[in-house]
Amino acid sequence: MGVAKVENNVLIDVEDLKVYFGARRRGLLRKIPYSIRAIDGITFQLKKGEAFGIVGESGSGKTVLLRSIIRLIEPTSGHIWAYGKDVLEMSTAELKEFRRKTQLVFQNPSTALHPRLTVGQICAEPLIIHGYRDRKEQHARIAKALKTVGLNPDHIDRYAHQFSGGQRQRIGIARSLVLNPNILLYDEPVSALDVSIRAQVLNLFRDLKEELDLTYLVIAHDLSVVRYLCSTTAIIYLGQFVEVGPTEELYLSPQHPYTESLLASVPTIEKSLAGLKISSLPGDLPNPHHPPTGCPFHPRCPLKEEICVQERPVLKQVDGKHLVACHMR
Numbered sequence: 001m002g003v004a005k006v007e008n009n010v011l012i013d014v015e016d017l018k019v020y021f022g023a024r025r026r027g028l029l030r031k032i033p034y035s036i037r038a039i040d041g042i043t044f045q046l047k048k049g050e051a052f053g054i055v056g057e058s059g060s061g062k063t064v065l066l067r068s069i070i071r072l073i074e075p076t077s078g079h080i081w082a083y084g085k086d087v088l089e090m091s092t093a094e095l096k097e098f099r100r101k102t103q104l105v106f107q108n109p110s111t112a113l114h115p116r117l118t119v120g121q122i123c124a125e126p127l128i129i130h131g132y133r134d135r136k137e138q139h140a141r142i143a144k145a146l147k148t149v150g151l152n153p154d155h156i157d158r159y160a161h162q163f164s165g166g167q168r169q170r171i172g173i174a175r176s177l178v179l180n181p182n183i184l185l186y187d188e189p190v191s192a193l194d195v196s197i198r199a200q201v202l203n204l205f206r207d208l209k210e211e212l213d214l215t216y217l218v219i220a221h222d223l224s225v226v227r228y229l230c231s232t233t234a235i236i237y238l239g240q241f242v243e244v245g246p247t248e249e250l251y252l253s254p255q256h257p258y259t260e261s262l263l264a265s266v267p268t269i270e271k272s273l274a275g276l277k278i279s280s281l282p283g284d285l286p287n288p289h290h291p292p293t294g295c296p297f298h299p300r301c302p303l304k305e306e307i308c309v310q311e312r313p314v315l316k317q318v319d320g321k322h323l324v325a326c327h328m329r
Helices: 062-069 092-101 119-129 135-148 153-157 165-177 195-212 223-229 247-252 257-264 269-274 306-310
Strands: 010-026 031-047 051-055 077-082 102-105 183-187 215-220 232-237 240-246 316-318 322-324
Touching: 010 062, 031 051, 031 062, 031 215, 031 240, 051 062, 051 223, 062 102, 062 183, 062 215, 092 102, 102 165, 119 135, 119 153, 119 165, 135 153, 135 165, 135 195, 165 195, 195 223, 215 223, 223 247, 232 247, 232 257, 240 247, 240 257
Parallel strands: 051 215, 051 232, 102 183, 183 215
Antiparallel strands: 010 031, 010 077, 232 240, 240 322, 316 322
């Protein structure tokens, strides 16, 4: 059993978290077991009032990390401390209360909202689960949440398909807010929305954080989303953090070659006007069930040397602000 760990202003403290998925591949005469390393030793802290962003390519482990924090996916090893207790050792009642305080906003509102339930029924589900069964209290909480996210409380009897994509995402946020959480976990919160309404939803996120004193953990592959919302950013590659630092410092002065490559691949008006080609990373993410030896990024890295192939780098402080996992820094 883990020892209680409490630090001022730290709401969630993740230590050496690993999530391996068991699988079997067929051999000549039998099936051979192997594991897929979705998360391979991640450590970070989420502080009260902070907006912490995690950026990486598809398949890098972002969503698995987010869901493992609230145990929608069971971690293989490591610790997740929250409110002085290890989440992996919480009782059913303790885990339920932790999830009330820590709500997940899903990526695609079109699939996250039940098509046969009204907005009121969708938002009432978490209230019923957590013991709020008084109809008047349910209605008051739902109406308040809908108004908070910019929707008309009179729409409580409508169905999800009667709303636009941006409005459906607001419904998803309202469903999370009815429980008065402390933390919101955002899983690619605007990737399924039209470009024209992304700015509106992002502005809503910023307003809610200030008005309700919320703490955010945001994952995205869109670098501009994290830069707009988050004060601290971590870059994830093949289930490992390769760089962590203040968001603006990381964007202005990236230290890891993977971070540099991600930033260089972002299309900008200036590049288009100058006729410059937008650079991209060579190759694809390695197979997580057979990761490279040493540094996981070395097969795609222009700076690699022999030590990169043989030895896995650890996160170390560089220039006093960044944590970087790179032998060349």
